[in-house]
Amino acid sequence: MSRTLVDARWLVATAVxxxxxxxxxxxxxxxxxxxxxxxxxxxxxxxxxxAEGEAxxxxxxxxxxxxxxxxxxxxxxxxHQGEVLLEVDLIVVGPAAYLKSFTGGWQQTSPAQxxxxxxxxxxxxxxxxxFAALPHTVSPATGKQGSxxxxxxxxxxxxxxxxxxxxxxxxAAQTGTYPVQYWIDPATNSLWQASLSGPLFDAxxxxxxxxxxxxxxxxxxxxxxxx
Amino acid sequence: MTIQLRSPRxxxxxxxVLLGLTSAGLFLGALDAYVVVAALLPMLTAVHIPxxxxxxxxxxxxGFLLGYLAVMPLSGGLSDxxxxxxxxxxxxxxxxxxxxxxxxxxxxxxxxxxxxxQGAGGGALVPVVLALAADLYSGNQRSRVLGWVGGIQEIxxxxxxxxxxxLAASWGWRWIFWLNLPVAGLILWSLWPRxxxxxxxxxxxxxxxxxxxxxxxxxxxxxxALYAANPIKSPVGSGFLWQFPAAIVFFVLFVxxxxxxxHPLIDVRYFAEARFAGAAATNAxxxxxxxxxxxxxxxxxxxxxxxxxxxxxxxxxLFRLMIGIPLGAVLGGLLSSALGSWRVVAAGGLxxxxxxxxxxxxxxxxxxxxxxxxxxxxxxxxxVTGLGLGLLIAPVxxxxxxxxxxxxxxxxxxxxVLMRLLGMLVGFSALAGFGLxxxxxxxxxxxxxxxxxxxxxxxxxxxxxxxxxxxILDEYHVIFRTTALLCLVGAxxxxxxxxxxxxxxx
Numbered sequence: 001m002s003r004t005l006v007d008a009r010w011l012v013a014t015a016v017x018x019x020x021x022x023x024x025x026x027x028x029x030x031x032x033x034x035x036x037x038x039x040x041x042x043x044x045x046x047x048x049x050x051a052e053g054e055a056x057x058x059x060x061x062x063x064x065x066x067x068x069x070x071x072x073x074x075x076x077x078x079x080h081q082g083e084v085l086l087e088v089d090l091i092v093v094g095p096a097a098y099l100k101s102f103t104g105g106w107q108q109t110s111p112a113q114x115x116x117x118x119x120x121x122x123x124x125x126x127x128x129x130x131f132a133a134l135p136h137t138v139s140p141a142t143g144k145q146g147s148x149x150x151x152x153x154x155x156x157x158x159x160x161x162x163x164x165x166x167x168x169x170x171x172a173a174q175t176g177t178y179p180v181q182y183w184i185d186p187a188t189n190s191l192w193q194a195s196l197s198g199p200l201f202d203a204x205x206x207x208x209x210x211x212x213x214x215x216x217x218x219x220x221x222x223x224x225x226x227x
Numbered sequence: 228m229t230i231q232l233r234s235p236r237x238x239x240x241x242x243x244v245l246l247g248l249t250s251a252g253l254f255l256g257a258l259d260a261y262v263v264v265a266a267l268l269p270m271l272t273a274v275h276i277p278x279x280x281x282x283x284x285x286x287x288x289x290g291f292l293l294g295y296l297a298v299m300p301l302s303g304g305l306s307d308x309x310x311x312x313x314x315x316x317x318x319x320x321x322x323x324x325x326x327x328x329x330x331x332x333x334x335x336x337x338x339x340x341x342x343x344x345q346g347a348g349g350g351a352l353v354p355v356v357l358a359l360a361a362d363l364y365s366g367n368q369r370s371r372v373l374g375w376v377g378g379i380q381e382i383x384x385x386x387x388x389x390x391x392x393x394l395a396a397s398w399g400w401r402w403i404f405w406l407n408l409p410v411a412g413l414i415l416w417s418l419w420p421r422x423x424x425x426x427x428x429x430x431x432x433x434x435x436x437x438x439x440x441x442x443x444x445x446x447x448x449x450x451x452a453l454y455a456a457n458p459i460k461s462p463v464g465s466g467f468l469w470q471f472p473a474a475i476v477f478f479v480l481f482v483x484x485x486x487x488x489x490h491p492l493i494d495v496r497y498f499a500e501a502r503f504a505g506a507a508a509t510n511a512x513x514x515x516x517x518x519x520x521x522x523x524x525x526x527x528x529x530x531x532x533x534x535x536x537x538x539x540x541x542x543x544x545l546f547r548l549m550i551g552i553p554l555g556a557v558l559g560g561l562l563s564s565a566l567g568s569w570r571v572v573a574a575g576g577l578x579x580x581x582x583x584x585x586x587x588x589x590x591x592x593x594x595x596x597x598x599x600x601x602x603x604x605x606x607x608x609x610x611v612t613g614l615g616l617g618l619l620i621a622p623v624x625x626x627x628x629x630x631x632x633x634x635x636x637x638x639x640x641x642x643x644v645l646m647r648l649l650g651m652l653v654g655f656s657a658l659a660g661f662g663l664x665x666x667x668x669x670x671x672x673x674x675x676x677x678x679x680x681x682x683x684x685x686x687x688x689x690x691x692x693x694x695x696x697x698x699i700l701d702e703y704h705v706i707f708r709t710t711a712l713l714c715l716v717g718a719x720x721x722x723x724x725x726x727x728x729x730x731x732x733x
Contacts, residue, residue, distance in 0.1 A: 062275060063275055078275060078277045079277075081278075081531070082531055083268055083269060083272060083529075083531075083537070084268055084271070084272055084277070084278045084531070085271070085272050085275065085276065085277040085278065086277055086278060086279065087277035087278075087279040087280065099677060101675045102278065102279055102670075102675065102695075103667075103670035103671075103673040103674070103675060103695060103698070104670065104671070104672055104673045104674035104675060105671070105672065105674070107674050107677070109677045113677045113678065114677075116677070116678040117678075227672065
């Protein structure tokens with residue numbers, strides 16, 4: 001009995017030493033599968049997204065930020081309207097959706113109509129959203145280790161097939177693949193940042209960066225007072 | 228092979244070259260004073276500020292004015308101590324640094340900091356170049372040269388909005404600020420031997436730092452108090468109730484300090500003289516009226532549901548008003564001499580502007596269409612408004628300089644610039660919050676239609692746009708009517724105070 005205990009201690013000690021000396025970089029494909037699984041099971045999270053690029057027809061959504069408690073969402077988005085940006089607030093609670101624009105208060109609408117502004121539900125949908133897209137990454141490769149907003153991560157680079165990207169960004173009509181990068185903490189299978197680039201909105205090069213935080217923090221998303 | 232650089236730097240003592248180069252710096256600073264007005268919307272978009280938060284454009288305007296007002300009164304005294312050209316060089320470097328910060332800004336705060344530095348540098352240039360001109364020339368020549376320098380400053384500020392609007396529409400707004408760097412660099416390089424020189428005799432250290440700090444604190448607090456960070460809720464800042472009284476306390480302390488300071492920034496005793504106080508107040512009111520025109524005419528022109536112009540077109544529309552100012556200034560000088568009266572011309576100018584603003588306050592989306600023969604009525608209305616603001620320049624300056632005397636001409640001219648900018652800062656800060664607050668109140672229940680298919684959506688969208696446009700126009704109407712009223716008050720002040728002390732010579 002005592003002998004097994006000693007062996008077990010040795011094993012733990014060795015594991016600790018190996019871990020502290022730096023574990024080997026994780027294999028990319030299993031990490032993406034595990035991360036997809038973990039992110040889809042999150043009870044809540046905060047997201048930010050920002051579009052960059054020189055597109056002649058800039059993306060409708062320039063930047064957005066909000067809380068998600070799947071499938072409910074509360075988000076603020078800046079939309080391109082000609083030369084200026086227009087801020088809209090969106091709430092999705094169950095089957096109901098609400099919108100607040102430049103003037104007036106909250107008004108009730110449907111998720112389908114809300115999608116004309118910013119299809120935030122599609123972005124984080126369990127079937128075709130960003131987290132669901134992770135295992136579809138083609139030829140993923142583990143890159144540099146680094147820190148993203150205080151989290152130790154590995155950078156995973158790969159390509160996303162056009163049909164997967166198209167379900168996230170309907171304007172991305174190119175066939176073939178789009179370069180994608182993920183920043184993942186392999187210890188917790190957490191996706192802290194992701195960046196997608198290519199001809200996302202028109203033929204010119206653009207990119208979208210997503211960042212995530214506040215995993216499983218308590219968030220309440222309730223229907224707003226209308227008017 | 229080495230190339231020998233033969234320096235075309237100025238031969239020392241060539242005062243025309245010296246004044247020319249420093250005036251070029253002054254022109255650059257003046258050009259940038261109102262350069263952003265037609266480029267505000269693209270600048271906001273570039274730093275990711277949506278139109279829902281138009282109030283965040285306010286610090287881009289007020290930041291410049293604040294920097295200008297805080298530093299300008301100090302720089303004359305500093306140039307006595309450290310030498311005109313050293314101080315000029317430092318001011319131009321500050322201006323160029325501000326241009327660099329603005330040109331590379333990716334956030335609103337860096338735009339505001341950049342504009343603040345530009346204002347500080349640009350403001351510091353004015354008294355230094357005026358003092359240099361007074362050093363270099365004497366007697367009859369001096370008045371003429373000071374007039375020229377003032378004219379360069381004026382022309383720069385008239386051309387600024389056009390320059391900014393055209394650049395923003397053709398190359399992008401960042402070029403407005405990038406282009407300052409090579410020009411400032413060239414001026415500095417040309418003057419470098421003189422900039423590096425220590426002045427042979429160091430003047431007394433007569434910069435009133437305490438006074439400057441009190442004034443800056445008061446102005447900063449006042450701007451903050453009037454900044455409507457949340458115009459849906461309030462037309463002023465959330466800290467108004469303590470910031471506004473605190474600002475007044477600082478201004479009272481400033482006046483007390485200036486009465487005792489051995490070398491005051493502003494000789495406040497002059498304000499006891501009705502003509503001086505009247506001239507200062509008239510100029511402040513003219514400044515407030517001018518900034519309203521400068522900011523709101525391009526914004527109205529660029530509002531998507533009103534005229535829907537781009538930066539260039541908006542800048543040209545504003546130019547109709549701006550070109551009236553220098554023409555009015557020349558005419559005002561001639562009329563003052565011919566009529567032998569300052570108050571008639573100054574009050575007449577403000578009445579004319581007031582009338583102009585009253586007409587502008589009735590504009591709607593069709594305002595640019597009516598023609599009087601070959602002239603577009605709107606162009607004439609804008610021109611007359613600017614002409615009125617120009618008319619008062621000469622009589623107001625003459626009345627103020629009559630109080631301070633010829634020997635204080637530079638200080639008098641600086642006081643006029645300060646008062647105009649003070650009027651701009653206070654007038655714009657108050658009206659911007661007030662206007663946006665009334666707009667958001669008017670549209671609190673105006674629901675935009677949500678996109679869908681069919682005729683119903685199209686009809687409701689048109690109805691929404693009509694009501695939105697009306698709300699935007701209503702906001703402008705209130706602002707322009709208030710400005711018209713302000714001009715009438717200014718006309719009354721000018722009529723009551725700007726009397727001549729003695730019969731006109733000759």
